[in-house]
Amino acid sequence: MRITIKLDGFDHAAALAYAVLWLDKERGRWSREAHDGFELPPWGTWRSAPDGTLLLDPDTLQAVLMLHGLRLNAPAGIAGATGTDDPSACAPSESQKGRANYFGCGADGESRAPDAGHWHVQCIDRESTVAEHEVFSDEPDAVSGQSAHAHDAGSLAM
Incomplete structure (x- = not known):
């Protein structure tokens, strides 16, 4: 399954800053498909966190983004099926949205205050395909x- 996510609305970025990412659920990887106004590595890995999904830099394994409420490892189904009434406990669905924290990236190694923004699911491709x-x-x-x-x-x- 591949999920297309759009990021925007970050506090300290240019007014029209955005990024479009593909998250590959089976391979545990993500890739940057388009962006303007803030820097992201071209690809990386992701891992589940208690509050959502962390996108990691491929070289440093440091968190680049936190997608709050995005549960890539949640079972498919409706809210309540996982023993909770929390709608974010289900597998991702198209038009799902949430808060994002951008931690920045780069080789300077300095910690940065997170920049708050938003994410939303644009598309879910449920077919498994091999990229050319x-x-x-x-x-x-x-x-x-x-x-x-x-x-x-x-x-x-x-």
Whole structure:
């Protein structure tokens, strides 16, 4: 399952700052598909947290974003099916939304105060597909068998 998330409304970012991310539930990875106004790594891993889902930088494994209320490991179903009446306890659904905290990214290693914003699910692709080119990770490419890091920048041009 792949989930498309849009991020926006961050306090300290440019007024029109946004990002569109794909979260791959089976592989535990995410990738940045579009962005403007704040920096995110091109891809990373995610992990469940008590309050939602943490998106991690692939190099440092530091939290880049916290998506409050997004429960990627929750069972499918309706609220109450998991023993709670909390609607966020269910698997993600289209148009679901919540609070996001952006912690920043970069190699400076300095801790930063989180920047508050919002996330919402734009689309859920329930089909499992293999990407033709693994541009955003170190996984082998389905066509060449090499990782994205083995390609030079020109080899990915369309």
